[in-house]
Amino acid sequence: MKYLLPIFLGLASPLAAVAAGEPDPLLEPVAASSIEQPGRVARGVLRARGQAVLASEQAGRITAMPFAEGESFAKDDVLVRFDCSGYQAQRDAAAAAVRAASEELKNKQQLAALNSVGRFEVALAEARHAQARAEAQVYQVQTQRCVVKAPFAGQVVARRVQPHESVASGAPLLEIVDNHSLEIHLLVPSRWLGQLQPGQPFTFIPDETGKPLAATVKRLGARIDEGSQTLLLIGTLPADAQGLLAGMSGTARFADQP
Structure with a gap:
């Protein structure tokens, strides 16, 4: 009997604490919010439709990067500027060559009207003029590539390079994202396929905020994954959703179909 007394006291202690109004850690996990509600659930993540890693279209030295990580920018803002003095000089030289070829062509055409030169010389002047214009366009394009403009309004996620560095053609420069164009990406069991359709409502609760959002099915994937049998x-998201960022994860809940 003396061995049963400690066991009885150990059982009575939590009950006495509850009766006295003190919280019991053994009962805390059984909270109303943690009891699973009816419906089908799936995990998902927020992804931005507008996101990109911008790369250099030519080799050069970076002179300016106006926006740092986390800063916002508007569409067509200059995100990266390169040293363009060499390309600008080539562009100016090509423009001068175009003017010279144009004057030569005019002179040949006037002489041809007076029967002082043959048709061959006029055609040759036309070809030189066309070649000069093409070369000028090449240098104009190279000059335009000296600045990298924002393809959409968004924020800088990460800088891959820094001002005053020299980069090669194709080198990653900036990672950017538009957190105003978020979508919910879910992997749902393939057996749900017959019960899902565009326009169907569901609830999505981000882990970071804990606030339920009234979401809507936009579209379904084109293939079922054979290994996981998911789609x-x-x-x-609702238009008035605030405080959301790409990469947030959460739980989606679909109501059971009658």
């Missing part, structure tokens, strides 16, 4: 589902 990609893409949903839209």
Whole structure:
């Protein structure tokens, strides 16, 4: 009997604490919010439709990067500027060559009207003029590539290079994202396929905020993954959703079909 007394006291202690109004850690996990509600659930992540890693289209030295990590920019803002003095000089030289070829062509055409030169010399002047214009366009394009403009409004995720560095053609420069164009990407069981359709509502709760969002099925994936037997589902967020960032994960809940 003396061995049963400690066991009885050990059982009575938590009950006495509850009766006295003190919280019991053994009962805390059984909270109302943690009890699973009816419906089908799936995990998902927020992804931005507008996201990109911008790369250099030519080799050169960076002179300016106005936006740092986390800063916002508007569409067509200059994100990266290169030293363009060499290309600008080539562009100016090509423009001068175009003017010279144009004057030569005019002179040959006037002489041809007076029967002082033959048709061959006029055609040769036309070819030189066309070649000069083509070369000028090449240098104009190279000059335009000395600045990298924002393809959409967004924020800088990460700088891959820094001002005053020299980079090769094709080198990554900036990673950018538009957090105003977020979508919900879910992997749902393939057996749900017959019960899902575009426009169907569901609830998405981001882990970071804990606030339920009224989402809608936008479209379904084109193929079922053979290994996991899951299907990609893409949903839209409400227009007034605030404080969301790409990469947030959460839980989606679909109501059971009658």
